[in-house]
Amino acid sequence: MKKHSLLAPIIKKEFIQIIRDPISLAAVIMIPIIQLLLFGYAVSFDIKHIPMGIFDQSQTRESRQLIRAVTASSYFVIKGDAHSRAEVTDSLEKGNIKIGVIIPPDFADAVNAGKTANVQLLIDGTDANVGGVALGYFIAAAQGYSLDITKRILNEQGASGLLKNFPLLSQRLRIWYNQALRTENFIVPGLIATILMILGVLMTSQSVAREYERGTMEQLIVSPVKVYELIIGKLVPYIVIGFIQVTLVTLIAISVFHVPLRGSLLLLTFTTFLFLVSAMGIGFLFSAVTKSQQVAMQMSFVGTMLPSLLLSGFIYPISSMPLALRVFSYVVPAKYFLVILRGIFLKDLGISVLLNQILIMVLISCIVLTLCIIKTKKSLD
Amino acid sequence: MTEPTVQAVNLRKTFGDFVAVDNITFSVEKGEVFGFLGPNGAGKTTTVKMLCGLLMPSSGSAKIAGFDVAAQPDDVKNSIGYMSQKFSLYSDLSVSENIEFFANIYGVDNTMLKARKKDILGLVGLEGREHTMTSSLSAGWKQRLALGCSIIHEPRILFLDEPTAGVDPDSRRMFWDLIYSLAQKGMTMFVTTHYMDEAENCKRLGFIYNGKIIASGTPLEIKRTKMRGTIIEIDTDSPSEALRLIKPVETMKEVSFFGRLIHAVTDTPAGETEQPIKAIHGVLDRNGIKVNRISTIPPSLEDIFISLIEQEDSHEKA
Numbered sequence: 177m178k179k180h181s182l183l184a185p186i187i188k189k190e191f192i193q194i195i196r197d198p199i200s201l202a203a204v205i206m207i208p209i210i211q212l213l214l215f216g217y218a219v220s221f222d223i224k225h226i227p228m229g230i231f232d233q234s235q236t237r238e239s240r241q242l243i244r245a246v247t248a249s250s251y252f253v254i255k256g257d258a259h260s261r262a263e264v265t266d267s268l269e270k271g272n273i274k275i276g277v278i279i280p281p282d283f284a285d286a287v288n289a290g291k292t293a294n295v296q297l298l299i300d301g302t303d304a305n306v307g308g309v310a311l312g313y314f315i316a317a318a319q320g321y322s323l324d325i326t327k328r329i330l331n332e333q334g335a336s337g338l339l340k341n342f343p344l345l346s347q348r349l350r351i352w353y354n355q356a357l358r359t360e361n362f363i364v365p366g367l368i369a370t371i372l373m374i375l376g377v378l379m380t381s382q383s384v385a386r387e388y389e390r391g392t393m394e395q396l397i398v399s400p401v402k403v404y405e406l407i408i409g410k411l412v413p414y415i416v417i418g419f420i421q422v423t424l425v426t427l428i429a430i431s432v433f434h435v436p437l438r439g440s441l442l443l444l445t446f447t448t449f450l451f452l453v454s455a456m457g458i459g460f461l462f463s464a465v466t467k468s469q470q471v472a473m474q475m476s477f478v479g480t481m482l483p484s485l486l487l488s489g490f491i492y493p494i495s496s497m498p499l500a501l502r503v504f505s506y507v508v509p510a511k512y513f514l515v516i517l518r519g520i521f522l523k524d525l526g527i528s529v530l531l532n533q534i535l536i537m538v539l540i541s542c543i544v545l546t547l548c549i550i551k552t553k554k555s556l557d
Numbered sequence: 558m559t560e561p562t563v564q565a566v567n568l569r570k571t572f573g574d575f576v577a578v579d580n581i582t583f584s585v586e587k588g589e590v591f592g593f594l595g596p597n598g599a600g601k602t603t604t605v606k607m608l609c610g611l612l613m614p615s616s617g618s619a620k621i622a623g624f625d626v627a628a629q630p631d632d633v634k635n636s637i638g639y640m641s642q643k644f645s646l647y648s649d650l651s652v653s654e655n656i657e658f659f660a661n662i663y664g665v666d667n668t669m670l671k672a673r674k675k676d677i678l679g680l681v682g683l684e685g686r687e688h689t690m691t692s693s694l695s696a697g698w699k700q701r702l703a704l705g706c707s708i709i710h711e712p713r714i715l716f717l718d719e720p721t722a723g724v725d726p727d728s729r730r731m732f733w734d735l736i737y738s739l740a741q742k743g744m745t746m747f748v749t750t751h752y753m754d755e756a757e758n759c760k761r762l763g764f765i766y767n768g769k770i771i772a773s774g775t776p777l778e779i780k781r782t783k784m785r786g787t788i789i790e791i792d793t794d795s796p797s798e799a800l801r802l803i804k805p806v807e808t809m810k811e812v813s814f815f816g817r818l819i820h821a822v823t824d825t826p827a828g829e830t831e832q833p834i835k836a837i838h839g840v841l842d843r844n845g846i847k848v849n850r851i852s853t854i855p856p857s858l859e860d861i862f863i864s865l866i867e868q869e870d871s872h873e874k875a
Contacts, residue, residue: 185661189650196649391643395707398609398639399662400631 182401186409190383194413201417204379208371208421209428215367216360216433223309224250229273231258236284242295245321246277251313264298274300275310287325353522360433365517366490368425372418372448373455373484373510374476379414380459381472388467403552407545411456418452419445429521439520443527447520450537451513455480457544458509464551484510512537560623562587562714562745563608567617570603577603579768580617585714585747585761590740592759593749594862600768601749602642605718608747609639622713635663638712642719644699646706648692652683655691655706663710673709680735681705697728704735714745721752733758753859764862767873771865776858783865784856786810787827789834791819791841792850799846806836811864820860827853 194201228247232239246252255273258264264276276298286293297314301307354361387393396406426444429435437444462479463472486492487501488510494502505511512533519525519533527534561584570578578600585591595601606612608619610630618625624632646655656674665673678684681701694702700720708715717736721729733755740746740760748759756762757776764772764779772783793799796819803821804812811822823833830853841848 182662182664185658188661189647189654189658192654193647193649390648391641391645392647394611394641394643395639395645395659396662398611398634398637399659400634400664401662 182399182405183409183412186401186406187412190410190413193383194417204375204417205420205424208368208375208425211371212364212367212425212428213432216364216429223306225253226251226275226306226310226313227255227273228252229255229258229264229267229276231261231264231276231278233281234279234283238284238287239279241324242279242283242318242321243277245324246314246317249313249317252310268298268300271300274303274306275314277314290329358434361435361522362518364429364433364435365521366488366514368422368429369451369488369510369513369517370484370490371425372421372451373488373513374480375421376414376418376452376455377459377462377476377480378473379417380411380456381463381466381476382469383414383463384410384460385463385467385469385472388463389469397552403549407457407460407548407552410460411453414456414459415449415452418456419448422448435521437521438524440524440526443530444517444520447513447516447530447534447537450534450541451509451516454509454537454541454544457541457548460548461544461551464548480510483508487511488514490514507540509537509540512540560620561585562589562622563591563619563747565604565608565617565619568604568607568614568619569616570600570607570612571615576768578607578765581763581765581768581770583763583770583773585745587713587745588740588743589760590736590746590748590758592756592762593747593765594751594753594756594762595749595765596751596866599765601765602718604765605639605716605747605749609637609716610634611639635710636713638707638710638715640703640707640715640717640720642722644696644703646691646699646703649690651688651690652678652694652702653687655702656709659706660709665710673711677705677709680738695728697724697731700724700728700732701735704732708739708744712744714747715739717746717748719749719751721750721755729755753857753862756858762858764865766866766869771869772861779858780856780861783861785864785868786822786824787830787853788856788860789821789823789830789837790815790850790852790854791821791837791848792817793819793841794847794849798844799841802840802844802846803837806833806840808833808836822860822864 230243232243243254247254252275255267258267258276261278264273264278267273268276278296278298280294280296283293283295295318297311299307299311384393387396397403401409426437430437458480459472459476462475463469466472466475483504484490487494487497487505487508489505490510494505494511497505516530516533519530563583563585565584566582567580568578568582569576569580581600581604593601593604603612607614608621608626610626610633614627618627620626621633622636624636626633647658650658653674656677657670660670660673678687681698681704683689683698683702683705691699691702704715704717704720721732724732729752736746736748737758748755750756759776761775762773762779763770772779774782791799791803796814796817800812800814800819803809803819806821808823808825809821810824813820821833821837823830825833834851834853838848838851
């Protein structure tokens, strides 16, 4: 018998099946768009306009200067002046303010006497993130104010010459890659990786598990189709869908969220391909192990949603995770794709800088596909 | 004669401690309808899967059309067709798309495809319904289509694993007609079933129980050699009273209802049943039960397999 590749019939069959189920097809195309719009608009990590309560017992020029220094930025808004300590703690408890500032009666005296002036800060730590940021902003503002006082006192004492001997640190701030510090620029590439990971694994695992459930997998395995032909044939149509998703999502990122795409489209295409192969290979593996659509679906959600959201560096930096999680994060393909996406979108990084990520994704793909072949061969035992 | 189409020698498959198939040896000749019988869990499907290359034998060997299943799996795959217990078709493809898909993956030439498709549609009786979605076919038709798809590449041997489970009697009859017509064209048919009436249709049988083949041969051979004792069939007006009275009669091994008749199995060989018949008649007469008819009958395969299983089980206990 003539031996030619049996890939084409499998790919063709898979496409017919995909088109026969237009609702699912529409869902896998629409879901990434909807998710991107929802997350893109809803998730913002910028912390601004933190409500602040002040109990100023000093009521002096000095205390007002401090308050002005703190509120000059848009980070804090004053929610009314408190007239007692209890009023501040009450507002904190009710959640009306996140930060309470209590300035003691002797504040101005201490400042003018050149002594250490104490200001009490009460921070609502229930939202650790907001609390931490509020503390940071406040300390920075307060230090700026201290410095002003130091300069003024030195001036008044005619010792301004001494200032030259203070090796003051001067900041020349220049933010790279995301000049306006827009959250969207950070979030959207991350979302693309996460959404594609989840849907990629889900789509393939469902399609392969269905073959097991209906008994057609057995039929394919007794046929002369080679296992690798079977796997590639099953993956190709979903990789095509994956590219449609990526294209749509990228267009939305650029047009709706104004995320700059500075890097090479060719590199983006190539790395997306690698990422899709590894994600869909994982989907194939899940269903070869579970052989059930239901279990494969649960596994896809637990096995991709959480790791891609939490362990990819999408939201939380991996460097601040405990060792065990950091180790686990190495097998999450979204982690590498995220670095690549942010690199290509925002930094115009070239292949040489992203080589490590690319090689790791190649490695993950190879391992996953090999496991697929082994598992499929043994799957009927 | 050429060598057998299927030849299994000491074929064995274990899953952990469990022996699913225990050193079975048998052969199937070309063009024959071979019935592989046994209750559920006896090892039928495991055997078929080993013969098709879906499972690796733990030990022993099997040759299909002269190719070794372990050493030449690709040649085996090209020589066989396989129809599994489930209807292994794509329900979201049309009749024609299913046939084309299986033709393609078996490498049927595009020039041949049209003719083959027409043949298959004619054979299974689905002409004119090429574009029907497979999901809307009835179970019987799906099965015929599955059979059609599994012979698209004209295999030398077709394995059918419980092909008629869950199909209505009419469709079963039609399905068996299809099996015969394929066998007549020289295709070897290896059919597993647990329907005994279907077993009578096979040219030769292998009966597997607890992973061992406990009887093999033509239905007639099995009936001649494997039945110990003789069956006496009794037709009376009050069968339950009669059953109670017959049980203690000398030489009775087993007395049971068979519909509203009674089947009494005696130890005596077929030619020497005058004595037990007289004894049964006597005891029923004395108790005033009218005997409409009493005679020896040839055993059905079901009678034989029940007695074989009982022998095997008592053997096991001993």
